[in-house]
Amino acid sequence: IEGNNKASRGALVVLEGLDRSGKSSQCSRLVPFLEGQGISAELWRFPDRTTNVGQMISAYLTNTSQLDDHTIHLLFSANRWEKRSLMESKLKTGTTLIVDRYSYSGVAFSSAKGLDFEWCKVPEIGLPAPDVVVYLDISPEKAAERGGYGGERYEKLEFQKKVADWYKVLHDVSWKDVDACQPIEDVEKQLQEIVLDCVTECRKGSPFPP
Numbered sequence: 001i002e003g004n005n006k007a008s009r010g011a012l013v014v015l016e017g018l019d020r021s022g023k024s025s026q027c028s029r030l031v032p033f034l035e036g037q038g039i040s041a042e043l044w045r046f047p048d049r050t051t052n053v054g055q056m057i058s059a060y061l062t063n064t065s066q067l068d069d070h071t072i073h074l075l076f077s078a079n080r081w082e083k084r085s086l087m088e089s090k091l092k093t094g095t096t097l098i099v100d101r102y103s104y105s106g107v108a109f110s111s112a113k114g115l116d117f118e119w120c121k122v123p124e125i126g127l128p129a130p131d132v133v134v135y136l137d138i139s140p141e142k143a144a145e146r147g148g149y150g151g152e153r154y155e156k157l158e159f160q161k162k163v164a165d166w167y168k169v170l171h172d173v174s175w176k177d178v179d180a181c182q183p184i185e186d187v188e189k190q191l192q193e194i195v196l197d198c199v200t201e202c203r204k205g206s207p208f209p210p
């Protein structure tokens with residue numbers, strides 16, 4: 001989205017974090033909260049496993065298919081690109097999008113496998129930029145204790161440690177860190193504040209991307 005200064009635009013809110021950090025739990029609480037405040041909001045997630053590309057990704061994650069590391073990286077990115085125009089039109093018409101994982105997951109997970117960091121970032125260039133990135137901060141050890149990993153491809157402690165290191169590289173001052181080890185309701189409260197601030201800024205018509 002370029003130069004869209006309309007006061008009515010929605011906010012693009014991205015939640016990132018290690019597997020089991022609580023992203024999906026928080027995203028599904030945020031949307032009804034925002035709607036209750038009279039804010040039009042939708043929950044989005046990446047990978048979006050419902051598309052054809054998403055089904056290839058899902059098969060890979062559940063180990064029912066094998067793919068070259070570069071190929072799966074590009075599929076994750078393609079899965080975002082196939083949603084780009086819908087994402088942009090939703091934002092332009094005033095819908096706030098709460099997005100469970102985005103480009104940062106793409107770069108952090110593939111870099112953790114050993115792919116070149118700069119190469120990993122390239123296919124993400126040109127996707128809508130988030131208004132805020134919230135990082136649900138939890139140690140890989142604590143995350144691993146939660147409810148047990150489901151057995152998907154990346155749900156292994158040693159790998160998650162590498163992902164955490166790459167998230168640190170990606171992290172910039174604009175990110176909002178929330179301690180994800182707090183009780184779920186406390187995390188929720190902090191997220192509500194961050195997101196309400198962000199939505200308010202967007203309604204004032206601050207430039208997009210910020």
Ligand code: T5A
Nearest residue numbers: 019020021022023024025046047076105106109147154184
């Ligand atoms: N991936 C993704 C890439 O490699 N490249 C990409 O471009 C993208 C987009 C699938 C995998 O794909 C990788 C990253 C992933 O490895 P996914 O479908 O988002 O990504 O993964 P899921 O398995 O659906 O979700 P996660 O494992 O990431 O978990 P969440 O959503 O962070 O955590 P959530 O909310 O499901 O909670 C986990 C457990 O913790 C409890 C919950 O009740 C649940 O049991 N919990 C808490 N417990 C105590 N205190 C709290 N505050 C808690 N919050 C939640």
Ligand code: NA
Nearest residue numbers: 023024025100
């Ligand atoms: Na999730």
